Amino acid sequence: MxxxxxxxTALEPPAEWERLRAECPVWRVRMASGDEALLLTRYEDxxxxxxxxxxxxxxxxxxxxxxxxxxxxxxxxDPGAAGDMTRGEGHRRWRRMMSRSFTAKRVNEMRxxxxxxxxxxxxxxxxxxxxxxxxxxxxxxxxxxELLGVPPEYRDRFSHWSDAMLNLTRYRQDELDxxxxxxxxxxxxxxxxxxxxxGDDLLSELAVIVDSQxxxxxxxELVMTAQGLLVAGHETTANMIGKMVAMLLADRSRWERLxxxxxxxxxxxxxxxxFDANPNFGIPRYVSEQVALGDETIPAGSTVITNIGxxxxxxxxxxxxxxxxxxxxxxxxxxxxxxxxSCLGQALARVELQTALAVLLDRLPTLxxxxxxxxxxxxxxxxxxxxxELPVRW
Amino acid sequence: MKIAVDQxxxxxxxxxxxxxxxxxxxxxxxGVVVLLDPAPDDRLLPDVEGAAxxxxxxxxxxxx
Ligand code: HEM
Ligand code: SF4
Numbered sequence: 466m467x468x469x470x471x472x473x474t475a476l477e478p479p480a481e482w483e484r485l486r487a488e489c490p491v492w493r494v495r496m497a498s499g500d501e502a503l504l505l506t507r508y509e510d511x512x513x514x515x516x517x518x519x520x521x522x523x524x525x526x527x528x529x530x531x532x533x534x535x536x537x538x539x540x541x542x543d544p545g546a547a548g549d550m551t552r553g554e555g556h557r558r559w560r561r562m563m564s565r566s567f568t569a570k571r572v573n574e575m576r577x578x579x580x581x582x583x584x585x586x587x588x589x590x591x592x593x594x595x596x597x598x599x600x601x602x603x604x605x606x607x608x609x610x611e612l613l614g615v616p617p618e619y620r621d622r623f624s625h626w627s628d629a630m631l632n633l634t635r636y637r638q639d640e641l642d643x644x645x646x647x648x649x650x651x652x653x654x655x656x657x658x659x660x661x662x663x664g665d666d667l668l669s670e671l672a673v674i675v676d677s678q679x680x681x682x683x684x685x686e687l688v689m690t691a692q693g694l695l696v697a698g699h700e701t702t703a704n705m706i707g708k709m710v711a712m713l714l715a716d717r718s719r720w721e722r723l724x725x726x727x728x729x730x731x732x733x734x735x736x737x738x739x740f741d742a743n744p745n746f747g748i749p750r751y752v753s754e755q756v757a758l759g760d761e762t763i764p765a766g767s768t769v770i771t772n773i774g775x776x777x778x779x780x781x782x783x784x785x786x787x788x789x790x791x792x793x794x795x796x797x798x799x800x801x802x803x804x805x806x807s808c809l810g811q812a813l814a815r816v817e818l819q820t821a822l823a824v825l826l827d828r829l830p831t832l833x834x835x836x837x838x839x840x841x842x843x844x845x846x847x848x849x850x851x852x853x854e855l856p857v858r859w
Numbered sequence: 860m861k862i863a864v865d866q867x868x869x870x871x872x873x874x875x876x877x878x879x880x881x882x883x884x885x886x887x888x889x890g891v892v893v894l895l896d897p898a899p900d901d902r903l904l905p906d907v908e909g910a911a912x913x914x915x916x917x918x919x920x921x922x923x
């Protein structure tokens with residue numbers, strides 16, 4: 466089987482998922498590179514694997530499957546992308562150092578500012594509009610730029626760099642290399658500037674830690690962290706805003722229910738995250754030692770892809786799994802992963818999605834799709850799934 | 860109801876503090892969960908069980 470599968474429409478899951486979940490926990494699939502990997506599709510397995518340290522991030526091992534057909538195999542296989550801070554004790558130290566900036570309290574403090582940014586974007590929208598370009602993309606970029614203390618004027622460059630890092634098919638190797646070099650040079654210079662003249666932002670805070678030279682973080686690690694946050698905090702959230710609004714408008718009774726009951730915003734956001742049939746390519750891991758999964762054995766040295774979108778629609782884990790239930794509670798979906806590596810920025814992402822939705826409901830209650838839902842097009846080749854555009858009117 | 864949290868497992872994602880701020884908080888320096896009230900009023904049971912269910916690290920245990 467070739468992987469990934471093609472979904473019937475931009476918002477609907479590939480038909481294969483249900484069959485795969487029902488028939489067998491582990492499937493052998495072929496990547497764009499021609500290499501083979503194993504695919505997990507069931508909720509229990511995906512959840513367990515995401516949190517299991519035997520399923521490592523060591524995708525640079527020579528026997529790990531290459532995911533893309535470029536020379537390095539894309540962002541997951543790039544040796545530069547891995548370091549001490551990405552695994553084990555080093556990861557734990559890094560994670561605890563970073564978490565202080567992404568706690569519920571810190572993120573809630575950002576709510577008013579995010580709201581202000583969202584209103585500013587709606588002010589500039591005229592119908593008909595592409596909600597992805599005019600709202601979904603700029604909002605998270607502004608937010609992450611302010612958090613990191615990076616000038617938003619570089620927005621277009623960031624988009625290009627992160628697209629190059631996250632796109633498995635669009636770019637040639639030399640283009641990937643150039644993008645990686647430019648991005649690194651930009652961020653290294655920016656970090657240097659923060660060390661000389663600190664501001665009131667996350668990078669300046671971390672630069673102080675680097676300068677204390679107590680071994681908590683090196684300058685190289687800081688530059689890598691800054692790049693990682695910019696990419697992780699931008700494409701995922703931007704695409705999710707578009708997909709969330711598209712799912713709510715595809716059956717407009719969903720949108721109407723939210724217009725009259727704002728109390729549903731929190732659970733509706735979670736349900737959109739669960740229902741997203743196009744979350745990503747899947748999370749790849751390299752298996753360090755043999756693992757038993759039911760009757761199946763996953764040999765050491767395998768590359769395993771976990772399909773979060775499929776897990777989130779597993780009827781064994783969710784009642785009415787194929788329906789979008791706006792008041793589902795609790796909703797233990799896996800959109801942000803699980804275990805020690807689960808999304809660092811999830812509280813921020815949630816507040817961004819909730820705020821984006823609240824502002825749209827307030828300002829544009831008559832919002833509707835300007836094309837049939839089946840006509841929406843997916844962005845191809847991306848690790849993070851999204852819509853090419855979201856034509857709306859009001 | 861009795862609650863226990865495993866600070867070692869906690870990955871600081873803040874779901875619990877976001878959902879039930881009267882019961883859960885996070886340490887300022889590293890985001891690790893702090894249990895404000897290990898035996899809250901039973902009216903909070905659904906909220907607390909909800910927080911335990913969505914904790915990505917499975918770091919919250921609830922006994923009725
Ligand atoms: C809707 C938006 C988002 C989604 C769906 C999402 C999804 C994910 C997922 C599934 C993982 C786990 C990867 C794994 O297990 O290997 C992850 C990790 C991560 N995310 Fe997010 N994310 C989102 C937004 C953000 C934001 C806003 C930020 C930061 C500003 C962020 C920063 C990170 C970081 C740093 C990691 C790596 C964590 C670690 O390895 O400890 N993400 N994200
Ligand atoms: S939800 Fe779980 S992982 Fe997140 S802060 Fe609370 S206890 Fe820690």
